[in-house]
Amino acid sequence: MQLLKIRYFQLKRDLGFLFFVIVALASCVSFLVFNYQKQIGLYAVGIILYLFYNFHKNRRDTAFINKHFESATIQMVVEYQLFLLPFSIPCLFTDYWYCFFALHIFTFLLPFIGFKTKIQFKYEFFTRLFKNDYVFISGVRRNLLLLIILFLSALILSPLKLFPLVALFLFNNIIFSFYEINESIQMLQASRRAPKQLMASSLSSGVGKMIMVNFPVLVINSLFNTDLWLFNMYFIAYNILILATVIALKYENYQYKNSVNNHQIKLIVMMLGLFIPYLFPLAIIFYIQSRAGAIKNLSHYLDAVN
Amino acid sequence: MLSIKDLSFSYNEEPVLKDINISFEINHIHGIVGLNGSGKTTFFNVLAGFLSPDNGTILFNNAEVFKKNIAYIDAESFFYPKLTAAEFLSVFPKTNSNFNETELAHIFNLPLDEFIENYSTGMKKKLLIMSQLKQDKQLFIFDEPFNGLDIESNKSLQYIIELLNKKGKTIFIASHIIEPLFGLCHQIHHLKNKNFAKSYLPKDYDLLNMEVFGEFDEHLKNTLSKSL
Numbered sequence: 001m002q003l004l005k006i007r008y009f010q011l012k013r014d015l016g017f018l019f020f021v022i023v024a025l026a027s028c029v030s031f032l033v034f035n036y037q038k039q040i041g042l043y044a045v046g047i048i049l050y051l052f053y054n055f056h057k058n059r060r061d062t063a064f065i066n067k068h069f070e071s072a073t074i075q076m077v078v079e080y081q082l083f084l085l086p087f088s089i090p091c092l093f094t095d096y097w098y099c100f101f102a103l104h105i106f107t108f109l110l111p112f113i114g115f116k117t118k119i120q121f122k123y124e125f126f127t128r129l130f131k132n133d134y135v136f137i138s139g140v141r142r143n144l145l146l147l148i149i150l151f152l153s154a155l156i157l158s159p160l161k162l163f164p165l166v167a168l169f170l171f172n173n174i175i176f177s178f179y180e181i182n183e184s185i186q187m188l189q190a191s192r193r194a195p196k197q198l199m200a201s202s203l204s205s206g207v208g209k210m211i212m213v214n215f216p217v218l219v220i221n222s223l224f225n226t227d228l229w230l231f232n233m234y235f236i237a238y239n240i241l242i243l244a245t246v247i248a249l250k251y252e253n254y255q256y257k258n259s260v261n262n263h264q265i266k267l268i269v270m271m272l273g274l275f276i277p278y279l280f281p282l283a284i285i286f287y288i289q290s291r292a293g294a295i296k297n298l299s300h301y302l303d304a305v306n
Numbered sequence: 307m308l309s310i311k312d313l314s315f316s317y318n319e320e321p322v323l324k325d326i327n328i329s330f331e332i333n334h335i336h337g338i339v340g341l342n343g344s345g346k347t348t349f350f351n352v353l354a355g356f357l358s359p360d361n362g363t364i365l366f367n368n369a370e371v372f373k374k375n376i377a378y379i380d381a382e383s384f385f386y387p388k389l390t391a392a393e394f395l396s397v398f399p400k401t402n403s404n405f406n407e408t409e410l411a412h413i414f415n416l417p418l419d420e421f422i423e424n425y426s427t428g429m430k431k432k433l434l435i436m437s438q439l440k441q442d443k444q445l446f447i448f449d450e451p452f453n454g455l456d457i458e459s460n461k462s463l464q465y466i467i468e469l470l471n472k473k474g475k476t477i478f479i480a481s482h483i484i485e486p487l488f489g490l491c492h493q494i495h496h497l498k499n500k501n502f503a504k505s506y507l508p509k510d511y512d513l514l515n516m517e518v519f520g521e522f523d524e525h526l527k528n529t530l531s532k533s534l
Contacts, residue, residue: 127393127396132393132396132397134386134389134393134394134397135386137386137388137389137393138386138387138388138389139388141388142387142388181384181386182384183384183386184383184384184385184434185356185378185380185383186378186379186383186398186434186437186438187397189373189374190397190398190399190437190441192374192399256356256380257380257382300355300356300357300358301355301356301373302373303372303373303374
């Protein structure tokens with residue numbers, strides 16, 4: 001089980017003992033959510049399944065695993081089944097006990113699904129719309145259909161209570177995934193920006209686009225559900241914090257030879273903070289730490305002054 | 307002159323480059339040769355500023371080299387698959403006024419409106435080279451530029467390197483495919499035991515072939531006879 005061995009080393013390196021705390025927290029949250037009130041549990045199942053689907057679709061190590069590991073698909077199945085347990089076991093003690101099986105069956109099938117898309121549409125207006133923001137142009141092209149479905153769902157359902165936020169959260173999650181890929185050193189240097197400027201411009205560009213999508217949905221949602229306006233503000237602020245941390249993490253770990261950064265675990269902790277406000281300080285700490293690290297690391301690749 | 311003084315670099319306290327003192331003529335083409343693991347790529351990374359040396363200085367005409375003036379063309383680069391080649395090139399500022407995207411793309415046989423995901427390894431390499439030619443840089447570092455290129459593109463690249471040199475650019479090339487180096491380089495430098503062992507002028511290239519690659523043959527024979 002080489003894959004589990006790698007995950008063990010990653011968890012040990014990134015989280016250490018904190019891993020057990022997070023597993024316990026995730027299990028508690030999962031139990032609370034499934035016990036909360038009618039139908040919430042089903043949304044939770046949707047989110048969990050989506051997170052696994054998104055992770056599997058965007059994972060960059062599939063080719064490596066398939067090439068070098070024995071019984072690669074089985075290894076991925078085992079990986080998903082194990083990482084699902086903190087979320088699925090609590091279901092068994094609630095009215096949603098049957099979701100346990102739904103979750104495990106879906107994640108069991110996941111590694112057997114191929115995602116290679118043959119769509120070659122260029123949507124050239126993206127180039128004009130996003131003005132050389134290659135992270136967005138490439139990312140939107142890869143996920144266009146899903147982004148449209150999620151945005152329209154959020155917009156149409158915006159008068160309702162929970163639905164639009166779930167759809168927006170999933171939408172934002174896709175946007176975050178754009179920033180998990182390292183651009184080449186040549187593209188990084190093409191901006192001719194100093195590290196702090198590059199960080200600021202990446203963030204402002206991402207935040208601008210995220211607000212453009214989130215704002216109308218949240219405003220309508222707040223108008224129809226006046227008790228939610230404060231949570232909606234927290235929602236957008238927290239999503240901006242996640243985006244800032246994703247960008248900072250990317251540049252903190254940037255190595256021109258690696259196109260992928262492995263900080264999924266930190267990101268999952270960050271995302272849990274949306275539902276567990278107690279994790280908010282931890283998210284702030286992650287951001288401050290990563291930002292300082294990013295500026296230091298970028299100074300190897302960019303001139304201090306432009 | 308590009309002067310390197312007392313340059314040392316180590317990975318996890320294991321020295322990779324040690325006390326390098328060497329001067330490279332600017333406006334020249336320099337080949338760097340050495341066995342796998344001899345530190346060629348590390349040397350390039352230090353030269354490009356990606357890695358900070360433990361100690362030592364690198365000065366280009368007695369001044370620090372700005373990263374924006376260095377073109378680094380590595381062996382394998384990441385490309386966003388869902389960008390077209392034209393979009394990729396548009397990311398780079400056009401500071402070389404002579405750069406003609408359409409003509410160069412034609413010479414390199416690159417369809418610019420195609421998604422990069424449909425490009426072969428050689429095409430990606432040519433695209434990367436184009437992106438660097440679009441900018442007016444002083445120093446060009448090519449790490450294994452001839453790998454994955456067909457004969458025609460190989461020739462085009464050699465000609466481009468010569469042209470860049472004629473325009474006063476300083477060029478460094480590390481390559482396992484040595485034949486093009488003999489025709490291109492003003493000097494070839496042998497990296498061995500964490501330092502530059504010797505520099506060869508064109509008249510000494512036969513000697514280089516014998517000393518460096520003769521040694522490699524010997525090394526290979528010894529290793530294989532022990533391992534098999």
